[in-house]
Amino acid sequence: MAKQYVVTPSQMKKAEAMCEQKGTSCAVLMRNVGSAIALHISRIVKPCRAAVLVGSGNNGGDGFAVAHNLRKRGFSPLIVLVGSAPKTDLAIDCFNEYKPDYEAVLSYHDQPETVLSELGSCGIIIDCVYGTGFHGELAPPVRRLFSYCNGSAALRFCADIASGCNATDGNADEYSFRADMTFALGAVKTGQLYVPCSEFSGDIVLLDIGISEACFSEYDAELNGDSLASHFVNRSRITHKGTFGRLLNVSGSENCIGAAWMSTNAALRTGSGLVTLASVSEVTTSVATSLHECIYLPLGSKTLTSDCADKLCKNAGTATAILFGCGVGNSDEAYRLLCALIDNTSCPIVIDADGINSLAPHINELKDNTGRLILTPHIKEFSRLSGLDTDYILRHKLSCAKDFAVKYGVHVLLKDAYSVYASPDGFTAVNMSGNAALAKGGSGDTLAGTIGGLLAQGIETGNAVRLGAYLFGLSAQYAARERSMSGILPSELPQLYPYILREFYGIA
Numbered sequence: 226m227a228k229q230y231v232v233t234p235s236q237m238k239k240a241e242a243m244c245e246q247k248g249t250s251c252a253v254l255m256r257n258v259g260s261a262i263a264l265h266i267s268r269i270v271k272p273c274r275a276a277v278l279v280g281s282g283n284n285g286g287d288g289f290a291v292a293h294n295l296r297k298r299g300f301s302p303l304i305v306l307v308g309s310a311p312k313t314d315l316a317i318d319c320f321n322e323y324k325p326d327y328e329a330v331l332s333y334h335d336q337p338e339t340v341l342s343e344l345g346s347c348g349i350i351i352d353c354v355y356g357t358g359f360h361g362e363l364a365p366p367v368r369r370l371f372s373y374c375n376g377s378a379a380l381r382f383c384a385d386i387a388s389g390c391n392a393t394d395g396n397a398d399e400y401s402f403r404a405d406m407t408f409a410l411g412a413v414k415t416g417q418l419y420v421p422c423s424e425f426s427g428d429i430v431l432l433d434i435g436i437s438e439a440c441f442s443e444y445d446a447e448l449n450g451d452s453l454a455s456h457f458v459n460r461s462r463i464t465h466k467g468t469f470g471r472l473l474n475v476s477g478s479e480n481c482i483g484a485a486w487m488s489t490n491a492a493l494r495t496g497s498g499l500v501t502l503a504s505v506s507e508v509t510t511s512v513a514t515s516l517h518e519c520i521y522l523p524l525g526s527k528t529l530t531s532d533c534a535d536k537l538c539k540n541a542g543t544a545t546a547i548l549f550g551c552g553v554g555n556s557d558e559a560y561r562l563l564c565a566l567i568d569n570t571s572c573p574i575v576i577d578a579d580g581i582n583s584l585a586p587h588i589n590e591l592k593d594n595t596g597r598l599i600l601t602p603h604i605k606e607f608s609r610l611s612g613l614d615t616d617y618i619l620r621h622k623l624s625c626a627k628d629f630a631v632k633y634g635v636h637v638l639l640k641d642a643y644s645v646y647a648s649p650d651g652f653t654a655v656n657m658s659g660n661a662a663l664a665k666g667g668s669g670d671t672l673a674g675t676i677g678g679l680l681a682q683g684i685e686t687g688n689a690v691r692l693g694a695y696l697f698g699l700s701a702q703y704a705a706r707e708r709s710m711s712g713i714l715p716s717e718l719p720q721l722y723p724y725i726l727r728e729f730y731g732i733a
């Protein structure tokens with residue numbers, strides 16, 4: 226299972242050049258693009274009339290190869306030249322080679338009205354107008370074309386990146402092509418992680434086009450992927466519960482009982498040997514009615530206070546990981562409890578939700594052994610921690626997470642539709658598993674419990690955080706295979722972990 230990357234267009238060019246040096250030409254890559262995209266489309270759409278919008282560069286060249294391969298799969302491809310005829314040698318060669326396969330070739334410049342009317346009878350539209358070479362703004366006629374496409378009932382796909390979007394910074398012309406699905410070619414492009422480009426991209430599917438891992442000498446981030454499953458703890462025969470670690474979960478308060486339930490449930494489902502829930506008695510009593518494998522440590526009533534620090538720290542002595550903060554309430558008391566745990570333990574501590582909020586005003590007081598702290602903020606929480614504006618964070622997620630992690634010596638999982646992990650030494654990875662089913666209260670609690678449960682089993686910190694985020698996202702995708710995303714609940718997802726691990730990775 227090869228590593229996959231997030232790259233800028235210039236880093237991609239270097240990878241393509243390296244690929245050529247290793248013996249695979251760009252002409253071959255372009256043909257690989259054609260077959261990979263056509264195969265993927267044919268798995269989700271029945272053969273139909275397909276409009277392929279092509280530009281004059283190599284993204285357009287991809288379009289000629291896609292049309293040729295769609296034809297082989299029973300589609301009827303209509304080529305629409307947007308702008309001038311193909312200009313690059315690669316694109317010209319592809320066009321000439323595959324010309325006989327096309328139902329027709331129309332020039333949008335010469336016959337705009339004919340093109341718009343023909344588009345109306347196409348079941349799918351594939352945008353191969355501009356790829357990583359796009360710069361500036363769309364010309365008014367192209368805006369008109371894309372507005373028409375964006376309003377049509379056809380299923381819309383993009384080759385590499387939605388036309389009108391900048392592949393480096395994610396800026397986009399407001400009339401950019403709006404895809405249901407974008408096929409990122411060889412690597413995800415950095416701009417696709419950022420709004421507004423991410424909003425034009427639909428689902429991003431990364432396609433292998435034959436550029437090997439070794440060709441990527443430079444990249445902005447690694448992508449979380451299936452290889453992370455190898456970090457899952459092997460359950461060999463001669464083991465006992467102590468073999469699989471002990472998580473102390475300090476979560477919940479009178480009004481947030483569910484946060485404690487969801488995080489504890491998720492931790493149990495990762496295979497953690499022992500999970501203790503420390504919370505106010507209303508929470509422990511309530512959670513105990515439905516989670517039977519957990520141990521409970523009741524601490525006072527209504528909300529957690531620093532009065533229980535001694536009792537908590539005594540219990541924390543045997544923990545192999547701690548989760549602090551889901552639904553504990555944002556207060557100085559919570560901060561003091563967190564400090565007591567940091568001062569009196571040496572295991573990794575996941576700090577989530579109100580743990581983050583109560584830490585935020587004191588972030589500059591963090592000192593020494595911070596390398597074992599894992600902060601899992603969503604964008605707003607990260608804004609509180611860093612003082613940065615949420616719009617700025619959304620457009621600079623990679624550098625924001627990385628700079629913060631390095632500055633404070635902590636691990637960060639900056640959560641969003643595409644979450645960013647950054648380690649204290651500046652390594653960054655992006656998680657793209659998941660879907661909009663996760664856009665619900667309780668997802669963060671479930672994820673925090675997942676990461677806590679994995680950490681407790683002794684998985685190296687960065688790997689545990691990345692594996693937790695990846696597995697959690699996969700569970701949402703798995704659930705959405707049979708059910709609508711709207712009604713899938715975060716609390717239901719951990720029960721899918723064992724199925725995913727068995728079905729996809731053969732993990733016992």
Ligand SMILES: NC(=O)C1=CN([C@@H]2O[C@H](COP(=O)(O)OP(=O)(O)OC[C@H]3O[C@@H](n4cnc5c(N)ncnc54)[C@H](OP(=O)(O)O)[C@@H]3O)[C@@H](O)[C@H]2O)[C@@H](O)CC1
Pocket residue numbers: 241251252254255258280281282283284285286287312313354355356357358359360361362363364384385386410
């Ligand atoms: N190299 C490889 O090995 C492989 C590359 N691959 C594919 O190549 C893509 C990159 O191709 P690329 O570099 O040719 O750029 P591309 O995105 O087609 O656009 C360039 C054209 O658009 C034009 N243009 C730009 N902005 C404009 C504007 N606002 N308004 C109007 N025109 C504008 C620009 O004009 P110019 O800047 O010259 O004025 C030029 O004509 C990449 O995304 C992937 O799909 C794959 O096949 C895998 C192998």
Ligand SMILES: Nc1ncnc2c1ncn2[C@@H]1O[C@H](COP(=O)(O)OP(=O)(O)O)[C@@H](O)[C@H]1O
Pocket residue numbers: 578602603640641642643644658659660661662663664665666667668669670671672
């Ligand atoms: N559209 C989406 N696509 C993928 N993941 C999402 C999406 N929306 C939310 N998530 C994930 O759901 C989680 C939400 O976390 P958070 O906002 O802390 O939830 P809560 O505090 O309500 O429990 C994060 O892991 C985030 O990555």
